[in-house]
Amino acid sequence: xxxxxxxxxxxxxxxxxxxxxxxxxxxLAYCIAYIDRSNISVAALTMNKDLGFSxxxxxxxxxxxxxxxxxxxxPSNLILEKIGARIWIARIMITWGIISGxxxxxxxxxxxxxxxxxxxxxxxxxxxxxxxxxxxxxxAEYRGxxxxxxxxxxxxxxAVASIVSAAILGMHGMLGFKGWQWIFIIEAVxxxxxxxxxxxxxxxxxxxxxxxxxxxxxxxxxxxxAESRQVGGHLSWTKALADPRVVALSLIYFMSVTANYxxxxxxxxxxxxxxxxxxxxxxxxxxxYIVGTxxxxxxxWSSDRNKERRWHLITASTLGALxxxxxxxSGTSYWALLGMAAATVGIYGSRAAxxxxxxxxxTGTAAAGAIAMINAVGNLGGYVGPFxxxxxxxxxxxxxxxxxxxxxxxxxxxxxxxxxxxAAGAGPAVPRPSAAE
Numbered sequence: 001x002x003x004x005x006x007x008x009x010x011x012x013x014x015x016x017x018x019x020x021x022x023x024x025x026x027x028l029a030y031c032i033a034y035i036d037r038s039n040i041s042v043a044a045l046t047m048n049k050d051l052g053f054s055x056x057x058x059x060x061x062x063x064x065x066x067x068x069x070x071x072x073x074x075p076s077n078l079i080l081e082k083i084g085a086r087i088w089i090a091r092i093m094i095t096w097g098i099i100s101g102x103x104x105x106x107x108x109x110x111x112x113x114x115x116x117x118x119x120x121x122x123x124x125x126x127x128x129x130x131x132x133x134x135x136x137x138x139x140a141e142y143r144g145x146x147x148x149x150x151x152x153x154x155x156x157x158x159a160v161a162s163i164v165s166a167a168i169l170g171m172h173g174m175l176g177f178k179g180w181q182w183i184f185i186i187e188a189v190x191x192x193x194x195x196x197x198x199x200x201x202x203x204x205x206x207x208x209x210x211x212x213x214x215x216x217x218x219x220x221x222x223x224x225x226a227e228s229r230q231v232g233g234h235l236s237w238t239k240a241l242a243d244p245r246v247v248a249l250s251l252i253y254f255m256s257v258t259a260n261y262x263x264x265x266x267x268x269x270x271x272x273x274x275x276x277x278x279x280x281x282x283x284x285x286x287x288x289y290i291v292g293t294x295x296x297x298x299x300x301w302s303s304d305r306n307k308e309r310r311w312h313l314i315t316a317s318t319l320g321a322l323x324x325x326x327x328x329x330s331g332t333s334y335w336a337l338l339g340m341a342a343a344t345v346g347i348y349g350s351r352a353a354x355x356x357x358x359x360x361x362x363t364g365t366a367a368a369g370a371i372a373m374i375n376a377v378g379n380l381g382g383y384v385g386p387f388x389x390x391x392x393x394x395x396x397x398x399x400x401x402x403x404x405x406x407x408x409x410x411x412x413x414x415x416x417x418x419x420x421x422x423a424a425g426a427g428p429a430v431p432r433p434s435a436a437e
Contacts, residue, residue, distance in 0.1 A: 006221070014216040018137050021211060023146065025202065026130055027153050029093060032190045033126055034157035035066060036100040037119065039187050041268050042165035042285075043180035047276055050178060051108060059390020061112045063261070063383030064228040068120030073376035074369055076125025077132060078309065084204040085133045090195045096122040097191030104177070104184035117241040128375040131355055136205055139223050141304065148300025151351045155344060158264060159286035166268075166282020233357075246370045247359060248420040252313075253378030255413035256354070259320060260347050262385030262406040263340065265348075270336070270399050288337060292344030299349030303356075312353035316322060317414035320346030321407045328403030347410060381409070 040047075040062055048058050080088040099119045106112040130150060138146050165183045172179035203209050206220045267288070272281045295316075303312040321340030330336040358371050389402035 010219045011223075012216055014212065014220050015138070015142060016214065016425060017212060018209075018220070019146075021203075022134075023149050025198065027149055028136070029089070029194055029198065030127065030130060030150055030153035031095070031157045032194060033096065033123060033186055034154055035161045036191055037123065038264050039161045039165050039183055040103070040116075040156060041264060041266070042162060042169070043183045045166075045180075045268060045272060045281065046169060046172075046178065047180040050180070051106070051112070053109070053112070053432060055390040055393040056387075057109055057390075059266075059386040059388075059393075061109075062390075063386040064113055065116045065120035066379045066382035068122075068123045069379050069382070070120075070376045072121045072124035073128065073379075075371040077128045077372035078264040078369060080125060080129045085129060085136075086199060086202040086204050089129060089133075089202065090198040092123060092126045092129070093191050093195035093198060096126075097188045097195065098122075100191065101185055101188030104181040113398065120157050123142075124376075125372065128372040131371050131375075136224070137220070139220075140227055140356065141307075144300045144304035144309075144352050145229040148296055148352040151296055151300075151348060151355075152293055154351075155289035155296065155348055157290040159293075162268065162282045162285040162289070164272070164282075166279050169278050169282075197248060213269070243370070246358070246374060248416065250374045250377040252413050252416050252420070253354065253374055254381045254384075255409045255416065256317060256320075256347060256350055256381070257378045257408040258381030259324060259343070259406040260384040260385070261382040262389045262402065262409075263324070263343065264346075266386065266389050266393075266399065266402070273399070274334070284337065288340040288344045291341040292348045295345030296352060296358065300352030303353045307388070309353045309357055313350050314414045314417050316346045316350035316353060317410050317417065318346070319343075320350065321411035321414065322346075324403050324407035326408060328400045328407065331398075331400060343407075343410070350413070379424045385409070 044053075044058055044062075047053070048055075053061070076088070076092070086105055094405075096119060099115065099122050103115050103119070106115055118269030131147070134143065134146055134150070161339065165187070168183045169179035171177075171182045174182065177185070203211075206212065206217055206224070209217060254357070268281050268285045271285045272278075274284075276284060299312060299316055303309055306312075320343045323339045323344070323346060325339070327336040327343065330339055358374060385406060388405055389399065392402040393399055
């Protein structure tokens with residue numbers, strides 16, 4: 001029998017190998033996905049005027065992405081569980097890359113709404129598929145940090161998209177295309193290319209990892225199997241969707257995502273109101289996301305180190321609400337950037353505490369369906385946030401009230417988390433960490 005020291009050495013070596021093999025690919029893929037869904041925020045600086053879009057119509061189109069996402073999310077994740085992540089993730093990436101590139105050729109409201117809906121349908125299943133995929137490879141005690149690594153892609157993608165897309169706008173007129181058209185054409189290419197890379201190097205399960213030594217594969221599989229047995233019970237995916245804990249997590253995520261995308265799709269327009277050029281708008285818009293990256297890493301590390309999720313989620317969501325409220329109060333001033341930075345720290349930090357929760361009480365197909373539903377319902381907030389902010393902007397000629405609305409949503413995420421943990425029924429609505437977590 002291996003000694004404790006030998007087992008620990010195998011654990012360290014295995015986790016290091018898995019991390020270096022999988023996390024760069026996963027993080028890069030999610031970064032590209034996020035750029036392709038959110039680069040419209042910079043394109044809108046000139047696209048809206050060229051196509052005659054109001055803030056209301058733009059918000060509607062930016063958000064309708066999430067209806068397609070919602071409708072196909074659960075089926076997509078169930079297919080991934082059945083046929084494997086490698087083929088299905090590659091399919092998603094190639095499809096969304098092609099459709100994202102076609103956004104360059106929209107000519108009015110109808111084609112804009114259709115292409116955004118199809119983009120959501122194409123990308124459906126990617127994020128929950130990645131969350132599920134990581135549970136195949138990392139024991140529970142590592143998942144807060146691992147999910148933080150995945151979520152680093154969000155603020156990094158927003159920062160990169162803000163700067164690069166603003167630079168691409170300067171290509172206006174080249175080969176007869178407008179600057180905003182070049183944004184969609186150029187930024188669609190990496191998704192397609194990385195889809196083929198994924199087919200080549202992604203491994204579905206530890207048992208198939210010929211790049212792990214035999215003792216490493218055995219240790220990892222035994223550890224994951226033991227945790228799966230500890231979770232206990234084998235709900236069907238249909239019963240998992242009705243579990244009170246899954247419903248509560250869906251509501252929490254809906255509120256958080258509403259706050260997030262209300263910022264993402266309007267940040268450049270809010271910053272542009274400070275009187276900056278397009279290039280400076282892109283650069284300044286990236287700053288809150290850079291700060292948010294630091295907060296995300298810190299929250300994931302703290303949540304794992306303290307083996308605690310609930311209060312980390314409450315604190316992060318509250319910080320997001322305070323930052324958004326301060327930004328709304330500050331108006332079109334540089335003080336608003338400070339509020340936005342605090343908001344991104346809180347909103348992105350909350351993800352590291354939130355996403356390890358479903359795997360505390362679900363495994364297998366039930367986990368696939370439940371994670372997909374949580375993400376699908378939550379991402380409907382990606383429609384609500386831009387839609388409401390756009391409507392408020394057209395009604396009041398200001399983003400202030402819209403930011404207050406987003407602050408209220410982030411605060412509601414904290415409130416639901418606080419009370420749901422005391423809900424009666426089949427166990428706590430938001431599970432407390434187990435000893436292993």
